[in-house]
Amino acid sequence: MRRTSSLIVGGGPAGSAAAIALARRGLRPLLIERDATPRDALCGGFLSWATIARLHTLGIDAVALGAHRIERLSLFAGKRSAEAWLPAQAAGLSRFALDSALIAQARENGAAIERGVAARSFEADHIRLGGGEQIAAEALLLATGKHDLRGIARAKGDTIGLRFRLEPSPSLTRLLAGRIELHLFRGGYAGLLLQEDGGANLCLAARSAVLDEADGKPDRLLAAIAGEAPRLAERLGAARAVGTAQAIANIPYGWRTSNATPGLYRLGDQAGVIPSLAGEGIDIALASGLAAAAAIAAGQTGALYQAAFARQLRRPLAIAGALWRAAEHPATGRMLVAATRTIPGAASIAARLSRVR
Helix, strand or coil, rough: EEEEEEECCCCCCCHHHHHHHHHCCCCEEEEECCCCCCCCCCCEEECHHHHHHHHHCCEEEEEEECCEEEEEEEEEEEEEEEEEEEEEEEECCCCCHHHHHHHHHHHHHCEEEEECCCEEEEECCEEHHHCCCCCEEEEEEECCCCCCCCCCCCCCCCEEEEEEECCHHHHHHHCCCCEEEEEEHHHHEEEEEEEECCCEEEEEEHHHHHHHCCCCCCHHHHHHHHCHHHHHHHHHHCCECCCCCEEEEEEEECCECCCCCEEEECHHHHHCCCCCHHEEEEHHHHHHHHHHHHHHHHHHHHHHHHHHHHHHHHHHHHHHHHHHHCCCHHHHHHHHHHHHHHHHHHHHHHHHCCCCC
């Protein structure tokens, strides 16, 4: 059995942030990542102003990576729409670009990185890998995102997530330049923004029953949503092509843990799952990685870290959860649009309240 002081399972933003922070403190963590090469994850790719600032502390310049600048929010419910300025400049960046930069920074700072290594289960005080090898660690940092690890799985939810890539076109750039769009529909919502290569990232969250109505077929579901959301249909039509769907089921929106398993530090979506319409998932991942690294360096137990981080997540998850419940019903979705249009600063206030401290 191999042994290490700190083992990070997952090389996304949460795991890489923890690796960078631990390495900078002279603690050489081992990070294992199941994918042999970087790829785009099922994620909205939205970097809030808070996320951009936190990335700077990790040595990552989102603008230098080509991130598409975003200043405004456009909100749609049926034929109704509203637009609002964001509290500060945000950005759209693919997870391929972001994850590649973060894991390179972790390696440069001295973290040990092993790619193409899949963790299969958590067993008492060690991780069992796909090939049967075992790794024991004094501190296990679980950063597997929305994918659970056998033995320490989260509660299951009733939400599915889908991601489609919209291929670049001049019309698509003109429609989306400088903005993030949220399209509300019965049972869910879709977020749409441009990324560094001019293509658009379309991520939607919906109740599982909505996909069931489409016979479990993502393309059929997207067509049904487009029929309900004419502005989204216009964006789909403007794209040069729409890619094949990535999908994940059983997302437990609103879940958070204060898990007291000895030596376990849950990060990102393994610590708490915020509805993606808040655009705060990546920042929560980074914040959790930094907080866990600080706790380990200070000799704090996983239980102390987890309880403290759960308190930090209470307000953002509550605010985002209320917005999600309103967004998925046509009547209250139209009310959100009306409030955004008629109440100065309403969208900005909601955005600020849904940030993690």
